[in-house]
Amino acid sequence: MYSRAFIEAQTVYVHDGAMDCAECGERAIEEAKDRQERETDRAVRFIEGGKETPAADAARNAARAAALVAELEDSATLDDGESDSPRSCDSCHCFIDGALTSDGAQYVAESIRDSVQFDDGSRAVVKEWAETYFPDSDLPARILSPEQRAAILATFARVDRVRRAVESIGRMSEAAARPVEAGRLSGAAAALRAAWVRFTYGGDSVRETLRGANR
Numbered sequence: 001m002y003s004r005a006f007i008e009a010q011t012v013y014v015h016d017g018a019m020d021c022a023e024c025g026e027r028a029i030e031e032a033k034d035r036q037e038r039e040t041d042r043a044v045r046f047i048e049g050g051k052e053t054p055a056a057d058a059a060r061n062a063a064r065a066a067a068l069v070a071e072l073e074d075s076a077t078l079d080d081g082e083s084d085s086p087r088s089c090d091s092c093h094c095f096i097d098g099a100l101t102s103d104g105a106q107y108v109a110e111s112i113r114d115s116v117q118f119d120d121g122s123r124a125v126v127k128e129w130a131e132t133y134f135p136d137s138d139l140p141a142r143i144l145s146p147e148q149r150a151a152i153l154a155t156f157a158r159v160d161r162v163r164r165a166v167e168s169i170g171r172m173s174e175a176a177a178r179p180v181e182a183g184r185l186s187g188a189a190a191a192l193r194a195a196w197v198r199f200t201y202g203g204d205s206v207r208e209t210l211r212g213a214n215r
Helices: 022-048 052-074 102-117 120-133 146-175 179-201 205-214
Strands: 010-015 018-021 076-079
Touching: 010 022, 010 052, 018 022, 022 052, 052 076, 102 120
Parallel strands: none
Antiparallel strands: 010 018, 010 076
């Protein structure tokens, strides 16, 4: 069951309608500071060289970078609110494990339930949600797609056809008074039949998976 106690508030950067994780926000600040320093150095070199117009352009760029640094630093906030769904960083797309509303918790619970039909990438995302919001829950096993189920069924059907053919050849060998060959064929047919019986009547993992998929 979801509890907000699972969630520890963390620093995020909210700027221009986007939300970045702490790492991306701090990186953006450092990049803006570097740009400010480079443009300031350029402005000084242009002034020393008597180039007023490029110096003014560089100075304006440095001022813009300084303003951006201030905006980004002011955008840092403690993410202690609730959202209707899990959130991710708009820059690196990493998961930001903020608190959820009751609707958000229900959304995650339904995603865990429905993950049986998701591809590997989507299941990895839901698994991270589950570990954060429902730490006692495990993702259910994936259901095979209709194509995968059809391929398995076709394979076992071919196995059974081979088994029947081997049994027929074995009977002919026995009739032809070739007991050694007939014995080997009989053993092979028995092994194939055992595989088919396990699949058909349960007991092996493939059959159990297919049964679960068909429910």
